[in-house]
Amino acid sequence: MKKRLLEVNRVVPCSVVLLSVSAKGERDAMTAAAMFVSENPPLFVVSVAKHILSHDLIETAGEFVLNVASRNQLKLVMQLGSTHGREVNKFKQFNISTGKASKVKSPLIKGSCAYIECRVITSFSAGNYTVYLSEALHHQVDDTQVPLAWYGNRYFALGEEIHEL
Secondary structure (H helix, E strand, O other), X not given: OOHHHHOHHHHOOEEOEXXXXXXXXXXXXXXXXXXXXXXXXXXXXXXXXXXXXXXXHHHHHOEEEEXXXXXXXXXXXXXXXXXXXXXXXXXXXXXXXXXOOOOOOOOEEXXXXXXXXXXXXXXXXXXXXXXXXXXXXXXXXXXXXXXXEEEOOEEEEOOOOOOOO
């Protein structure tokens, strides 16, 4: 495929989330993008590479947490996006502080803008990825944090609200 076409994913602004998951005494976290699909019921999709530890843990647990990354977590976003859980315990390596979720067993990553506890409804294969459709079971928001967005292969802190009359 032409290189230019492979960069098409950079023209759509997207969320930055830290997906955390736990199963059978193991846990992992990864940088991802999530998209809401439905407001009622609250449904989200996220894609996960099939060869990584998070994928195996989601397949076992059937759940995960979407931790909406904050401006203060940019370094962690980049670390989790460039490290593989099969090679290193990311929680220890990056000193990730966690909290207990209300409805799922996967951990919350402290310092995030929001925590969305999700249960997998269904999934499908898409090339080297699995796309998970999940339902939000519970969420918490920290209004003191500023969320991140990704666009053009760069990160941006959101914060300015725009109103048009």
